[in-house]
Amino acid sequence: MLDPHYLRNHLNEVAKALKSRGFELDTDAFAQLEEERKKLQIETQALQQERNEKSRSIGQAKARGENIDEILTEVATLGDRLKESEQKLAKIQAKLNDIMLRIPNIPHESVPFGESEEDNVEIRRWGEKPPMDFEPQDHVDIGTALKMLDFETAVKITSSRFVIMKDQIAKLHRALIQFMLNTHTSEHGYTEVNVPYLVNAESMQGTGQLPKFEEDLFAVREHGFYLIPTAEVPVTNIVRNEILEVGDLPRKYVCHTPCFRSEAGSYGKDTRGMIRQHQFEKVELVQMVRPDESWQALEELTAHAETILQKLGLHYRVITLCTGDLGFSAAKTYDLEVWLPSQKTFREISSCSNFLDFQARRMKARWRNPETGKPELLHTLNGSGLAVGRTLLAVMENYQDEKGRIHIPKVLQPYMEGTDVID
RNA sequence: GGAGAGAUGGCAGAGCGGUUGAAUGCACUGGUCUUGAAAACCAGCAAGGGUUAAUAGCCCUUCCAGGGUUCGAAUCCCUGUCUCUCCGCCA
Numbered sequence: 001m002l003d004p005h006y007l008r009n010h011l012n013e014v015a016k017a018l019k020s021r022g023f024e025l026d027t028d029a030f031a032q033l034e035e036e037r038k039k040l041q042i043e044t045q046a047l048q049q050e051r052n053e054k055s056r057s058i059g060q061a062k063a064r065g066e067n068i069d070e071i072l073t074e075v076a077t078l079g080d081r082l083k084e085s086e087q088k089l090a091k092i093q094a095k096l097n098d099i100m101l102r103i104p105n106i107p108h109e110s111v112p113f114g115e116s117e118e119d120n121v122e123i124r125r126w127g128e129k130p131p132m133d134f135e136p137q138d139h140v141d142i143g144t145a146l147k148m149l150d151f152e153t154a155v156k157i158t159s160s161r162f163v164i165m166k167d168q169i170a171k172l173h174r175a176l177i178q179f180m181l182n183t184h185t186s187e188h189g190y191t192e193v194n195v196p197y198l199v200n201a202e203s204m205q206g207t208g209q210l211p212k213f214e215e216d217l218f219a220v221r222e223h224g225f226y227l228i229p230t231a232e233v234p235v236t237n238i239v240r241n242e243i244l245e246v247g248d249l250p251r252k253y254v255c256h257t258p259c260f261r262s263e264a265g266s267y268g269k270d271t272r273g274m275i276r277q278h279q280f281e282k283v284e285l286v287q288m289v290r291p292d293e294s295w296q297a298l299e300e301l302t303a304h305a306e307t308i309l310q311k312l313g314l315h316y317r318v319i320t321l322c323t324g325d326l327g328f329s330a331a332k333t334y335d336l337e338v339w340l341p342s343q344k345t346f347r348e349i350s351s352c353s354n355f356l357d358f359q360a361r362r363m364k365a366r367w368r369n370p371e372t373g374k375p376e377l378l379h380t381l382n383g384s385g386l387a388v389g390r391t392l393l394a395v396m397e398n399y400q401d402e403k404g405r406i407h408i409p410k411v412l413q414p415y416m417e418g419t420d421v422i423d
Numbered sequence: 424g425g426a427g428a429g430a431u432g433g434c435a436g437a438g439c440g441g442u443u444g445a446a447u448g449c450a451c452u453g454g455u456c457u458u459g460a461a462a463a464c465c466a467g468c469a470a471g472g473g474u475u476a477a478u479a480g481c482c483c484u485u486c487c488a489g490g491g492u493u494c495g496a497a498u499c500c501c502u503g504u505c506u507c508u509c510c511g512c513c514a
Binding site: 060062245370 | 469473478
């Protein structure tokens with residue numbers, strides 16, 4: 001959520017910035033609602049003040065043993081007027097709040113302007129394409145031939161966009177998780193957490209999935225829970241409604257969870273293989289930091305995610321998302337894209353974002369600034385470190401040989417009990 | 424799932440329907456004392472919002488959440504959520 005104060009006073013400026021990411025803010029309607037709110041709020045508070053004063057004088061008169069009939073008649077209609085005013089105000093505040101919750105974050109000034117992913121800007125590359133003097137297969141063909149990926153049975157059990165991993169592929173998948181968690185905890189200073197996979201609506205609102213993106217989520221409606229689309233939701237909400245002391249910052253969490261996405265609206269997109277599944281696993285990095293440290297934290301967090309790709313020896317590039325491709329809550333996002341030989345292109349494997357105080361304001365996540373002594377909103381960041389399913393297929397494709405075998409990167413071999421090739 | 428108890432400031436913990444936004448302790452901040460620290464003593468210290476140029480005043484809201492009773496609710500009533508104890512079930 002944007003700062004309501006700031007929005008009110010810089011309405012046109014904000015509207016212009018939001019337009020760069022394709023969001024139209026109806027400034028006239030907002031300004032009018034805001035004016036109404038102001039009038040009603042002043043009126044309501046004046047009535048409340050009057051009630052408080054009269055009630056207090058009744059109490060005092062009674063204590064002195066005086067007659068209170070006169071004051072009581074004065075107050076007779078006050079209750080009804082106040083109630084009416086309060087209800088009107090509540091209604092308009094709810095309306096404004098709903099609007100506020102649906103306004104995306106303002107892109108940071110360093111974010112390149114653009115309309116779609118076409119306009120994203122590559123900022124660096126690492127590594128090289130693996131040399132292959134044969135036509136590379138995709139992970140579906142490799143995994144199916146090995147009888148270690150089974151899409152058909154998963155359809156029987158559930159539906160499309162699910163998969164069954166078996167044997168050495170399942171183990172490789174598990175090895176990747178362990179490797180990522182160990183790297184981030186031992187080398188990057190993150191604290192490992194294990195969190196609920198079902199969350200309530202407040203948590204979803206806190207990180208920005210609700211109210212606007214309900215159709216992207218799976219829900220357990222009879223309990224009012226949602227399946228998490230990313231560990232970002234439960235992990236970031238750890239600090240919801242908290243005031244952290246300065247010594248408690250930064251908080252750096254790493255968390256492995258399954259992620260559940262309905263993929264509404266992506267019909268026909270990436271239908272083959274494990275690129276886009278309803279259920280996939282991810283190791284997520286989440287940071288809560290002092291506001292003056294968040295931009296540096298974004299660079300560090302991105303580097304932490306990159307470390308995984310580097311240790312795995314996977315060729316990748318880093319891009320800055322342009323204004324039009326930016327996610328709802330993010331002020332700036334770097335995507336890591338890994339090379340996929342079968343598609344002869346780079347595909348997203350991590351997304352690292354600074355949300356500034358956008359999520360923190362929704363969550364009331366604060367820290368006590370020792371300079372002012374007052375609670376202030378903190379900044380939140382997160383990034384995949386990495387998406388495990390996509391990393392798995394990147395390893396399968398980049399480390400395949402002409403016989404359809406998969407060679408295991410050195411760093412993973414200890415997690416594979418010494419296995420160096422899957423065949 | 425059944426029975427009972429509870430939910431108050433960063434934490435612990437009082438609180439008669441009427442200056443209670445809330446005693447007290449801890450923590451924290453400032454000061455005195457001290458070579459320094461500790462201790463002791465003194466003082467300060469909830470959050471959110473409105474108005475405003477203002478981090479000045481003034482005002483409003485908030486004692487789990489949502490309703491209700493009342494001129495007035497932390498205090499009374501109803502509903503929900505959560506926590507704890509016991510029983511049942513269970514990885």
